[in-house]
Amino acid sequence: MILILGGTGEARQLAEELTTRDVRVVSSLAGRVARPRLPVGEVRVGGFGGPDGLAQYLRENRIEAIVDATHPFAERIGANAAKAAETTKTPLLRLARPGWRPGPRDVWHWADDLADAARQLPGLGRRVFLTSGRQGLPAFAHLDDLWFLIRCVDPPGPPLPRHHELLLARGPYEVAAERALLGRVDVLVTKDSGGAQTSAKLTAARELGKPVLVVRRPSRPDTETAETVPEAVEWVLHR
Numbered sequence: 672m673i674l675i676l677g678g679t680g681e682a683r684q685l686a687e688e689l690t691t692r693d694v695r696v697v698s699s700l701a702g703r704v705a706r707p708r709l710p711v712g713e714v715r716v717g718g719f720g721g722p723d724g725l726a727q728y729l730r731e732n733r734i735e736a737i738v739d740a741t742h743p744f745a746e747r748i749g750a751n752a753a754k755a756a757e758t759t760k761t762p763l764l765r766l767a768r769p770g771w772r773p774g775p776r777d778v779w780h781w782a783d784d785l786a787d788a789a790r791q792l793p794g795l796g797r798r799v800f801l802t803s804g805r806q807g808l809p810a811f812a813h814l815d816d817l818w819f820l821i822r823c824v825d826p827p828g829p830p831l832p833r834h835h836e837l838l839l840a841r842g843p844y845e846v847a848a849e850r851a852l853l854g855r856v857d858v859l860v861t862k863d864s865g866g867a868q869t870s871a872k873l874t875a876a877r878e879l880g881k882p883v884l885v886v887r888r889p890s891r892p893d894t895e896t897a898e899t900v901p902e903a904v905e906w907v908l909h910r
């Protein structure tokens with residue numbers, strides 16, 4: 672049985688590819704999203720209880736290998752997976768799509784984390800398209816002089832910035848619609864999530880000449896890594 676730590680499109684694709692090759696997989700979701708897109712095959716939902724809980728799960732369920740296909744900004748589960756894999760001697764692969772890179776016409780500013788993005792933001796504009804996700808919103812809640820168009824999947828709880836409009840949506844997004852949203856703001860804030868599902872906003876910002884504040888990826892444990900689903904399929908089939 673292969674454990675896929677999920678919550679991404681790549682994790683769902685991997686579950687599908689492995690299932691069609693008769694590899695037994697169980698996909699794990701954190702349970703953050705109210706109505707998640709479910710992968711094919713077996714699914715479990717909720718935290719494991721830290722690295723020890725995960726190690727226990729690996730033993731009890733006779734997991735032969737783990738693919739950590741979680742989002743590039745899901746920091747904690749990556750470290751937990753590395754620790755649990757080490758203690759149980761379970762092979763671990765990190766599946767992570769490459770980050771985005773600016774082209775010649777892009778006006779990008781980099782932030783080290785969400786707090787740094789909040790520090791830089793007032794210098795970049797007063798109307799902000801904030802797409803960095805529900806969990807990161809408290810970092811921007813004190814910016815009373817700015818107006819935010821906040822896009823996230825599920826309704827966020829407090830604290831939220833005083834002046835904002837909420838847009839509940841889930842990708843993939845189209846360039847034309849992103850252009851319309853970006854027409855209403857001075858600056859876009861995004862994490863460096865990478866991939867095609869949510870990159871239309873970057874194309875739209877480029878076309879409109881709008882600045883983008885990009886939050887750098889947090890560091891991850893140094894593990895064997897694949898950038899694409901086919902690479903991860905090969906890795907599993909070689910086990």
Ligand SMILES: NC(=O)c1ccc[n+]([C@@H]2O[C@H](COP(=O)([O-])OP(=O)(O)OC[C@H]3O[C@@H](n4cnc5c(N)ncnc54)[C@H](OP(=O)(O)O)[C@@H]3O)[C@@H](O)[C@H]2O)c1
Nearest residue numbers: 677678699700701718719720721741742744745746747748
């Ligand atoms: N962060 C983002 O920007 C983002 C964006 C899109 C999707 N996601 C997905 O949303 C999930 C949660 O993200 P996060 O940033 O809150 O993660 P995180 O900070 O790395 O994880 C916090 C805790 O949530 C549990 N957890 C996380 N991913 C899990 C999984 N796939 N299966 C079971 N438990 C999981 C673990 O709890 P225990 O310690 O109790 O095991 C972990 O310690 C991830 O699976 C990720 O792929 C995150």
